[in-house]
Amino acid sequence: MSDYIGSDIIHPVAKQLDTYNAHDIDAFMQWWADDCQYYAFPDELLANGATEIRARHVTRFQEPDLCGLLLSRMVMDNMVIDHETVTRTFPNGVGELDVICIYLIEDGKIAKAWFKTGTPRLHKQPR
Template structure:
């Protein structure tokens, strides 16, 4: 395994692309047959095309940003704790996220996401 294919680095590259809103760089981290799930087992997107479609509109959000709080990796599994800033229908706010990634052959093969409740920014 080279440095470029370490699971934590693949996940880090994916988060950097997410924050840059670079859909091509983001998708370069995902396997063609990847699964994108709400934890524990609700399939949200199957395959790279559905994952891309799910993120194209999200990447248009002007405030989109995932702030990494912590990351741990064991073998091919990577767990991130993040605070994600989003533009929700009700306004801009944040949501706590735990993301669990399974990486095989240098690509994200499966990912589970557990979201907290959105917290809207207060306006004065």
């Protein structure tokens, strides 16, 4: 049996999404453990530690259209699984992609995260 309460587990995930959408790198990084690991699902390590996660997101937060829309969330023990649609500025235009985000929470921070991304869909451009 876990000592965690569901809302306590959700809190760091919800706050990191809020700060992601605000493009606030300092507030965003508060929710990641110093030794966290960030993966492309299932096992491609993209960033090892908070310094590398910060570096990945500094550039991303410069995208003017960047926004994650939470579609659903589930919690089991100390894991949170989100389904989001993320709007991005791709090299060939603004679009979106579906993302499954899996977060392992330890001591009130994200200790590990895995991201499974779908195929980007470009928004239709006005003629």
